[in-house]
Amino acid sequence: MAEQTVNIPQTLVFLILFLLAIRWYFSKPTPGTTSSTGTRATTPTINRGVRINPAQVENVAQMFPNASRRDIMWDLQRNGGNVTATVERLVEGRGLDTPPQSFQPPTLRTSNPISRATAPLSKPAHPDLITRYNLSSKISAEPSSSIPESNVPKKAWSADKNERQQMLQRRRDDMILAARRKLEEKEKAR
Amino acid sequence: MANPASKRLFKEYRGLSSDPPEGITAGPVTEDDMFLWEALIQGPEGTPFEGGIFPAELKFPKDYPLAPPTMRFTCEMWHPNVYQNGTVCISILHPPGDDPNHYEHASERWSPIQSVEKILISVMSMLAEPNDESPANVDAARMWRERRKEYERIVRENVRKGLGL
Numbered sequence: 001m002a003e004q005t006v007n008i009p010q011t012l013v014f015l016i017l018f019l020l021a022i023r024w025y026f027s028k029p030t031p032g033t034t035s036s037t038g039t040r041a042t043t044p045t046i047n048r049g050v051r052i053n054p055a056q057v058e059n060v061a062q063m064f065p066n067a068s069r070r071d072i073m074w075d076l077q078r079n080g081g082n083v084t085a086t087v088e089r090l091v092e093g094r095g096l097d098t099p100p101q102s103f104q105p106p107t108l109r110t111s112n113p114i115s116r117a118t119a120p121l122s123k124p125a126h127p128d129l130i131t132r133y134n135l136s137s138k139i140s141a142e143p144s145s146s147i148p149e150s151n152v153p154k155k156a157w158s159a160d161k162n163e164r165q166q167m168l169q170r171r172r173d174d175m176i177l178a179a180r181r182k183l184e185e186k187e188k189a190r
Numbered sequence: 191m192a193n194p195a196s197k198r199l200f201k202e203y204r205g206l207s208s209d210p211p212e213g214i215t216a217g218p219v220t221e222d223d224m225f226l227w228e229a230l231i232q233g234p235e236g237t238p239f240e241g242g243i244f245p246a247e248l249k250f251p252k253d254y255p256l257a258p259p260t261m262r263f264t265c266e267m268w269h270p271n272v273y274q275n276g277t278v279c280i281s282i283l284h285p286p287g288d289d290p291n292h293y294e295h296a297s298e299r300w301s302p303i304q305s306v307e308k309i310l311i312s313v314m315s316m317l318a319e320p321n322d323e324s325p326a327n328v329d330a331a332r333m334w335r336e337r338r339k340e341y342e343r344i345v346r347e348n349v350r351k352g353l354g355l
Contacts, residue, residue, distance in 0.1 A: 129243060129352055129354065157208045171210070171215050186241065
């Protein structure tokens with residue numbers, strides 16, 4: 001009865017189907033919600049809804065030091081934060097997809113000191129006012145009491161062009177520094 | 191300083207320097223180019239913008255004051271009437287007759303009798319009271335309407351960020 005013996009191709013097909021079934025089962029967020037929000041769960045939602053847990057990223061990264069954190073985040077982002085699926089991919093040696101350039105990991109805080117230096121990925125498009133007007137030295141140097149009020153004419157106009165420019169700059173700096181001190185005091189008081 | 195636009199701008203600059211309105215500092219970036227100004231606006235009190243200083247640039251057209259300037263915040267600004275790139279959308283900056291929706295009164299719009307000072311004061315009150323009718327930033331407008339707490343949190347965060355805290 002040659003028909004009865006289980007041959008290798010059949011076993012393989014069965015195993016693959018089994019694995020796929022398990023993967024499919026785990027990649028669902030919860031069985032209950034799949035019917036209503038099924039489309040949302042399967043289509044890759046980019047940077048929306050899914051919050052990547054940094055601890056998960058860290059776990060996977062420790063298991064697979066060769067995999068880049070960015071790739072791990074991208075994979076987790078797309079499969080809805082399913083660590084099992086990501087690990088499975090790596091175990092099977094399939095590797096992770098390279099995320100597109102536009103992918104901005106929402107949380108790139110790792111315990112890795114090297115990547116911490118580059119961590120502020122969400123670099124503000126605009127520098128803050130202290131940086132922009134180079135006021136950092138004046139913040140600590142001039143506590144509010146030591147500014148001679150007489151030197152800061154609030155209402156000022158000069159016939160000299162350069163002097164006018166300086167006065168405008170002075171008024172601007174004072175306005176920023178005063179606001180900064182006030183906010184600092186307010187935060188200290190809390 | 192020969193052309194009337196520069197002359198007028200210089201006059202306004204003098205006025206704003208001699209008698210600056212509360213919470214506003216404004217003037218040309220350099221007097222060599224009177225058509226590019228920089229302004230600082232203080233966040234109005236009693237609003238989430240309170241305590242903040244918001245920088246903006248004003249670009250004047252060559253035929254100022256016939257045509258209005260454009261104004262753009264050069265800081266993080268989360269507000270229903272400010273585009274994502276910082277451009278301010280407010281009726282006083284719109285030339286009369288340029289209102290396809292007819293929701294603005296002609297008196298609110300730009301005319302040569304308006305001034306930089308009036309623009310900056312209008313923008314200050316816009317910070318306090320967003321105009322929900324024609325949002326420039328739809329997401330901010332929706333958040334302002336539906337999730338005010340979150341809106342205020344973002345604004346406060348920007349206040350701190352802007353001052354380097």
